[in-house]
Amino acid sequence: MSGQPIKPDKILKELGELWTNMGKEEVAGGDDQSHGGGLLRACAMTLISFVDDEEDPVSLGETLASLMKEHPSRAVVVRVREGEDFLSARVFAQCWMPFGQRRQICCEQVEITATVDCLADVAAIVSPLAVPDLPRVILLRSARVVRSGGIRKILPLGDKIIVDSSRTGAPGFGELGGLLDAGHIAGDLAWTRITEIRSLLAQLLESRKIGTVTVEYDGKEAGPEARYLEAWLETSLPDARVGLKGSGSAGSGKPLMIRVDGDLTVQLMSGCAEVRIGELKQRASLPLGADEELLNAELSIVVHDRVFERVLNQITA
Amino acid sequence: MQDPLRFHRKAPPCAVVIYGANGDLTKRKLMPALYRLAYEGRLAPGFAVIGVSRTAMTDDEFRDRMHDSVRKFLEDSPFDEELWQSFAQGLSYIAGDVGDPASYAELGKHLAGISEARKTEDNVLFYLSTQPSQYAEIAEGLAASGLNKGQGWRRIVIEKPFGHDLDSARVLQGRLQKCFNESEIYRIDHYLGKETVQNIMAFRFGNGIFEPLWNRTYIDHVQITAAESIGVEGRGAYYQEAGALRDMIQNHLLQVMATVAMEPASSFTSDAVRDERAKLLRAIRIMRPDQVADNAVAGQYGPGRSGSERVGGFLGEKGVSPDSQTNTYAAVTFLVDNWRWAGVPFYIRTGKALPKRVSEIAIQFRTAPLAMFRKATAGAETVPNMLILRIQPEEGISLKFVSKRPGSGMQLRPVSMDFNYGSSFGERSPSAYETLLLDAISGDATLYTRQDMVEASWTAVQPIMDYWATQKFNFPNYAAGTWGPEAADEMLARWGHTWRKP
Numbered sequence: 143m144s145g146q147p148i149k150p151d152k153i154l155k156e157l158g159e160l161w162t163n164m165g166k167e168e169v170a171g172g173d174d175q176s177h178g179g180g181l182l183r184a185c186a187m188t189l190i191s192f193v194d195d196e197e198d199p200v201s202l203g204e205t206l207a208s209l210m211k212e213h214p215s216r217a218v219v220v221r222v223r224e225g226e227d228f229l230s231a232r233v234f235a236q237c238w239m240p241f242g243q244r245r246q247i248c249c250e251q252v253e254i255t256a257t258v259d260c261l262a263d264v265a266a267i268v269s270p271l272a273v274p275d276l277p278r279v280i281l282l283r284s285a286r287v288v289r290s291g292g293i294r295k296i297l298p299l300g301d302k303i304i305v306d307s308s309r310t311g312a313p314g315f316g317e318l319g320g321l322l323d324a325g326h327i328a329g330d331l332a333w334t335r336i337t338e339i340r341s342l343l344a345q346l347l348e349s350r351k352i353g354t355v356t357v358e359y360d361g362k363e364a365g366p367e368a369r370y371l372e373a374w375l376e377t378s379l380p381d382a383r384v385g386l387k388g389s390g391s392a393g394s395g396k397p398l399m400i401r402v403d404g405d406l407t408v409q410l411m412s413g414c415a416e417v418r419i420g421e422l423k424q425r426a427s428l429p430l431g432a433d434e435e436l437l438n439a440e441l442s443i444v445v446h447d448r449v450f451e452r453v454l455n456q457i458t459a
Numbered sequence: 460m461q462d463p464l465r466f467h468r469k470a471p472p473c474a475v476v477i478y479g480a481n482g483d484l485t486k487r488k489l490m491p492a493l494y495r496l497a498y499e500g501r502l503a504p505g506f507a508v509i510g511v512s513r514t515a516m517t518d519d520e521f522r523d524r525m526h527d528s529v530r531k532f533l534e535d536s537p538f539d540e541e542l543w544q545s546f547a548q549g550l551s552y553i554a555g556d557v558g559d560p561a562s563y564a565e566l567g568k569h570l571a572g573i574s575e576a577r578k579t580e581d582n583v584l585f586y587l588s589t590q591p592s593q594y595a596e597i598a599e600g601l602a603a604s605g606l607n608k609g610q611g612w613r614r615i616v617i618e619k620p621f622g623h624d625l626d627s628a629r630v631l632q633g634r635l636q637k638c639f640n641e642s643e644i645y646r647i648d649h650y651l652g653k654e655t656v657q658n659i660m661a662f663r664f665g666n667g668i669f670e671p672l673w674n675r676t677y678i679d680h681v682q683i684t685a686a687e688s689i690g691v692e693g694r695g696a697y698y699q700e701a702g703a704l705r706d707m708i709q710n711h712l713l714q715v716m717a718t719v720a721m722e723p724a725s726s727f728t729s730d731a732v733r734d735e736r737a738k739l740l741r742a743i744r745i746m747r748p749d750q751v752a753d754n755a756v757a758g759q760y761g762p763g764r765s766g767s768e769r770v771g772g773f774l775g776e777k778g779v780s781p782d783s784q785t786n787t788y789a790a791v792t793f794l795v796d797n798w799r800w801a802g803v804p805f806y807i808r809t810g811k812a813l814p815k816r817v818s819e820i821a822i823q824f825r826t827a828p829l830a831m832f833r834k835a836t837a838g839a840e841t842v843p844n845m846l847i848l849r850i851q852p853e854e855g856i857s858l859k860f861v862s863k864r865p866g867s868g869m870q871l872r873p874v875s876m877d878f879n880y881g882s883s884f885g886e887r888s889p890s891a892y893e894t895l896l897l898d899a900i901s902g903d904a905t906l907y908t909r910q911d912m913v914e915a916s917w918t919a920v921q922p923i924m925d926y927w928a929t930q931k932f933n934f935p936n937y938a939a940g941t942w943g944p945e946a947a948d949e950m951l952a953r954w955g956h957t958w959r960k961p
């Protein structure tokens with residue numbers, strides 16, 4: 143398709159044909175009409191992902207497929223590559239049969255490959271492809287787009303933009319703050335990653351009088367999760383002294399332990415947290431936060447998230 | 460520190476005292492639900508469970524038993540041995556008889572220690588999972604030793620049945636309310652904890668397009684079905700005392716009907732929602748004795764089939780007397796005397812040993828006023844639209860409507876538009892007991908039954924029970940594996956309706 147103009151109408155027509163064909167296969171495959179469960183075309187949003195071309199298509203496909211269970215969507219994947227003017231598009235569907243069900247669920251995908259120079263064209267193609275009346279969410283994982291300053295070009299495509307500031311090449315806090323200032327809805331998976339920790343801390347700390355809280359992290363420099371945690375504690379416990387403390391040696395920058403006054407600690411481990419209150423020791427499970435779980439949570443929120451915005455403002459102030 | 464957009468609801472610190480901790484319900488439902496809540500981090504760190512039953516057991520023996528039950532009955536979620544160890548530290552056990560005053564004194568001492576050691580802030584939830592005849596006795600035992608009051612809150616959860624008829628329900632309430640305030644009494648109806656039943660409210664009141672149709676002008680009739688494909692499976696002795704009408708219709712299905720038919724509440728708060736449910740239940744027309752025969756059908760299964768397997772009848776079950784008059788099937792036509800529903804029959808049926816396990820609500824709309832396409836439907840009258848709210852086994856919603864067959868002629872055929880919760884949203888739904896336990900610990904009684912609702916639903920079924928008690932039924936009157944007695948079909952035929960085959 144390279145070299146030829148890409149027309150959104152044509153892509154939509156191909157999507158339509160894809161469904162018709164799948165419907166036919168389904169009918170031909172089921173020997174008994176009343177038992178052939180049919181095909182369910184489900185859609186709750188348009189999810190537009192920008193990734194660098196090097197990103198493994200299989201693992202990205204798996205992540206997107208697992209999102210479909212909770213957030214059935216029309217997925218548009220834009221693979222951004224090096225080079226000069228290049229643009230191509232193809233259409234396919236991803237289907238699965240939920241366990242114990244007799245009906246397949248299918249989600250449609252449009253894959254567009256483009257160079258950074260073509261981002262303006264990509265926007266013109268993607269916007270008519272979005273499903274009307276439903277939210278449009280941009281997942282920005284392409285360092286190329288960030289480096290080239292292309293964010294502004296793709297922003298009008300979505301109601302919300304999701305980044306992961308703990309990935310290399312992601313936009314920094316300053317840039318994210320700029321998006322909020324311009325009135326955009328943004329989400330950061332580094333923030334989503336600490337939801338369970340925050341929820342546990344809220345349960346533990348809410349009815350206490352707190353003097354000092356220290357967030358200890360692994361390494362010399364605090365990563366975004368540790369910084370979010372510190373800023374959130376500062377904004378929600380205005381009377382407490384909140385501090386960050388690194389382990390000193392080289393490390394990931396991720397939070398390890400939260401110490402509250404002399405008698406309460408929350409130690410973060412893989413998949414769980416150990417809470418000690420004086421003599422009492424209790425374990426709480428903390429989901430590991432695989433990318434798809436985090437995205438699932440983030441896709442559920444397509445409104446301004448005031449708590450996140452307040453915390454980000456605290457960091458960038 | 461709260462973040463309602465993102466945080467899951469968490470329970471405040473408390474101790475749960477389970478009476479009947481050696482029983483079936485504790486093993487199958489309560490402990491797995493509590494463990495699952497702990498797994499999800501919903502419980503406070505110092506959460507404690509105290510089991511009470513007669514059998515002598517050490518704390519460790521109790522923990523071991525619960526460990527095995529949770530492993531066995533934990534549905535669709537992983538078992539984490541380390542988390543269990545931590546959860547199990549909060550479990551303890553007291554052997555005692557509910558009739559023995561000393562056992563309450565011992566519990567009191569134990570609770571005081573736990574409140575200190577596990578920081579439960581002296582909040583206590585008493586969960587009565589014993590035989591119903593012991594509910595009042597336990598409440599009185601707790602009150603006599605002062606355990607019904609404390610520094611923290613006290614709540615008492617009771618399992619159905621709430622009495623076995625209107626009078627006994629009132630007697631039970633009279634005794635309970637001497638010990639606990641109504642706001643502290645949580646009557647559990649696990650049907651109301653099911654996701655779909657809660658979804659009925661979301662569906663009705665969260666969408667603008669259905670509610671205007673939700674009345675006698677557009678709805679022809681409603682069918683509520685709760686079918687089991689299995690028989691009583693060894694619980695014959697228990698079931699013999701209850702029967703389908705008492706076991707299912709009086710509580711669960713009338714609550715479901717109330718959810719389908721109630722007026723919108725002014726807010727989604729516990730009392731506003733329950734007021735509307737109660738109002739609907741009170742608006743159900745009470746049958747006169749001479750109306751029962753036409754509007755209620757009792758059935759009992761005889762030998763038949765379950766799938767390809769031959770199965771015996773109810774009378775052959777262990778513990779069932781050979782001339783038992785127990786109904787294993789019941790179907791009732793209820794009418795609601797209010798402006799919204801006047802003249803619309805609500806058919807409710809439930810039974811054991813029916814062809815499949817299915818629970819659903821089918822709302823049949825009136826047909827289009829003019830049979831314009833009579834020829835196109837091959838002479839059939841216009842096909843009515845139907846909205847099906849499925850509760851079990853696949854939760855979802857279907858809408859049936861007619862559409863034109865592609866082609867040159869005006870050929871119509873009914874089609875179904877389906878929405879499946881399970882497959883459209885892959886997220887695991889919490890079990891009814893998880894939802895309801897978390898609600899009780901958090902003090903949210905929206906999904907619990909209030910005494911006025913209990914009395915209203917007993918009032919609605921009492922005339923049927925009274926009339927049936929005077930009858931000698933010619934049981935069995937349906938074969939296992941069929942859709943119930945013929946009389947149930949005749950009941951609908953009198954209104955010009957037929958049962959749906961779900």
Ligand SMILES: NC(=O)c1ccc[n+]([C@@H]2O[C@H](COP(=O)([O-])OP(=O)(O)OC[C@H]3O[C@@H](n4cnc5c(N)ncnc54)[C@H](OP(=O)(O)O)[C@@H]3O)[C@@H](O)[C@H]2O)c1
Pocket residue numbers: 478479480481482483484485487511512513514555556557558587588589590591618619620
């Ligand atoms: N099982 C279900 O799925 C289910 C479903 C809905 C509602 N329910 C209701 O839930 C309640 C409990 O049902 P269940 O099936 O768990 O009953 P169950 O198996 O009979 O358990 C009751 C337990 O109470 C203990 N108990 C009996 N008499 C006692 C006494 N005098 N003092 C102290 N403990 C005593 C017994 O243990 P010891 O022998 O050790 O004393 C027994 O294991 C019932 O009201 C039932 O109607 C049950």
